[in-house]
Amino acid sequence: MSLMDALFYWLQMKWIVSARPDDEAARDTLGFFAQILSEDHRLVSYEISSVDAGRVHVAYAAIEGDVHTAWFDLEAVEQLQRDMFGAPAEEDSGTEDEGD
Template identity: 50%
Template sequence: MKLQDALFNWLQIRIVAEARPDDRAAMDTRDFFEQILREDHHLSHFEVSRVDETMIHIRYTADGTTKLQMFDREQAEQLLADIEANPKYN
């Protein structure tokens, strides 16, 4: 899995896990992607550093270098919107 894909997947499920603190599956999936980021991509730190109207900024450290990756906010929040729109999951 490419780093950008892993970061985006982590971001999406992180948003879900924060919005649904009782959703154990969301937390387990978030932890899984955090493990991928640490073990496969050797990130020592990653966090949401800024959220504005259109973008979510992820700051991460790889091999001692801090970098920034931005994702479209609407796309990142789409998984949560899909889950909330499905009565099966509410």
């Protein structure tokens, strides 16, 4: 799995866990993608850094110390949540906590 795919899937699950903190399956899936980011892509940190203009920005750092930022389309990030649970609430930003 590519780094960008892993970040995107982690982000989608992060979004769902923020909206549904008691969803154990979502938390387990979030942990699975966090493990891929850590083990396969050697990331030491990854977090939602901002949400603006229809984009979600994710800052991530490799074990070598390089820090990067990627952005993902907000509508695409929310799509899984919409498909599974209906439209997300306006106040659900998915940014309450960081990392996995």
